[in-house]
Amino acid sequence: MRVLVTGGAGFFGSHVVDALLARGDAVLVVDDLSTGDLANLDKRAVLKIGDVSDPAALAKALRGERVDSVVHCAAKTKVVESMEKEALYRRVIVDGTRNVLDVSKTLGASVFVNISTGGAIYGETPECAAETAPTAPESNYGRFKAEAERLVDLSGLTSITLRLANIYGPRQRKDLEGGVIAIFIGCWKRGEPITVYGDGSYQRDYVYVSDVVEGVLVALGGKHRGVYNIGTGVATSVNDLVSALTLVLGPPADIRSAPARRVEVLRGCVDPSKAARDRLWRPQISLADGLRLTAVAEGALAAPA
Ligand SMILES: NC(=O)c1ccc[n+]([C@@H]2O[C@H](COP(=O)([O-])OP(=O)(O)OC[C@H]3O[C@@H](n4cnc5c(N)ncnc54)[C@H](O)[C@@H]3O)[C@@H](O)[C@H]2O)c1
Numbered sequence: 001m002r003v004l005v006t007g008g009a010g011f012f013g014s015h016v017v018d019a020l021l022a023r024g025d026a027v028l029v030v031d032d033l034s035t036g037d038l039a040n041l042d043k044r045a046v047l048k049i050g051d052v053s054d055p056a057a058l059a060k061a062l063r064g065e066r067v068d069s070v071v072h073c074a075a076k077t078k079v080v081e082s083m084e085k086e087a088l089y090r091r092v093i094v095d096g097t098r099n100v101l102d103v104s105k106t107l108g109a110s111v112f113v114n115i116s117t118g119g120a121i122y123g124e125t126p127e128c129a130a131e132t133a134p135t136a137p138e139s140n141y142g143r144f145k146a147e148a149e150r151l152v153d154l155s156g157l158t159s160i161t162l163r164l165a166n167i168y169g170p171r172q173r174k175d176l177e178g179g180v181i182a183i184f185i186g187c188w189k190r191g192e193p194i195t196v197y198g199d200g201s202y203q204r205d206y207v208y209v210s211d212v213v214e215g216v217l218v219a220l221g222g223k224h225r226g227v228y229n230i231g232t233g234v235a236t237s238v239n240d241l242v243s244a245l246t247l248v249l250g251p252p253a254d255i256r257s258a259p260a261r262r263v264e265v266l267r268g269c270v271d272p273s274k275a276a277r278d279r280l281w282r283p284q285i286s287l288a289d290g291l292r293l294t295a296v297a298e299g300a301l302a303a304p305a
Helices: 010-020 055-061 077-085 086-106 140-153 179-190 209-220 238-249 275-276 287-297
Strands: 002-006 026-031 046-050 068-074 111-117 159-164 166-168 194-197 206-208 226-230 256-257
Touching: 002 010, 002 086, 010 026, 010 209, 055 086, 055 206, 068 086, 077 086, 077 140, 086 111, 086 140, 111 140, 111 209, 140 159, 159 209, 166 209, 179 194, 194 209, 194 238, 206 209, 206 287, 226 275, 226 287, 238 287
Parallel strands: 002 026, 002 068, 026 046, 068 111, 111 159, 159 226, 166 206, 194 256
Antiparallel strands: none
16 A cells, blocks of 8 residues: 555654554655654655645645555644644644645545544543544644544545544653653653642543554554544543553652643543444553553663563
8 A cells, every 4th residue: 555644754643654664555754844853754755845734835745646545644733832823723734634635635545544632622521532522622723623623524535533642652742741751751761850740630541652553554444434532541640650650660760849730621531432342443552561662662661681
């Protein structure tokens, strides 16, 4: 198969690229490298540097290409920044998705996998949210991702939207919500104290990156359509995360407290039952194992002999 991965130089997209190459697919990447990094990208992938929000540039970058399917990861992803830069976020997420859908038709793609967010689309989730829960995005990021989902749904392409929980793993960015794991592991590695904001009780659904990628590979088969949550269905507090990391890495140098920071929701968690029921995906990697794999990849823990 020949697959187009938008945002393929980013944290998540680059793991998708690696998995596609590993199974023998040819991979084409469109990325403007605004938050992505060339160092993330396997040299066997063909990179077209381009901005998905610019339809002419996108068409030019992909002229003459053919692909079987598309994984659309390119986006601006920072919740707080989305409130300050509304126009940019609308342009990249909404217009960008429209442009990628249009170009996918030109390229002959028969399956479109849209990467969306569970963390920012459901709002506060006292119970882990199923796909049928009303969406209540509080940020422009979540609002525009919801709008992009509608465009995908109406596109006429065979499409699936995956609403991902907070992803963590190697190459993770430190400036996103799930980045707390990357930040903590960095502190452990350097022997520095960790900082817990507020009472450490806010909870997120942390899912290991290569676990999520398995869901993308199945989704590319084109047998599933519509919206699916991809997460563990387990809400983990920052305090629980510190305990889990302590079991993997030993106690931190110190734990410092700082005043609570404004968080979008206190509890964010998605229910992945539909994906399991429809044989699309189920989580395979526990938090303990995922933390261990991440710590090894980041050099905070020796690889098992
Ligand atoms: N990281 C998470 O926890 C998480 C959770 C839920 C959903 N997601 C979704 O996963 C996708 C990837 O996010 P990520 O965490 O890897 O972030 P990332 O910033 O590492 O990746 C985004 C990629 O898109 C590229 N990009 C941004 N604007 C672009 C544009 N206008 N044209 C072309 N390329 C552009 C960036 O350069 C980068 O390589 C996003 O759609 C995001 O909404 C991420």
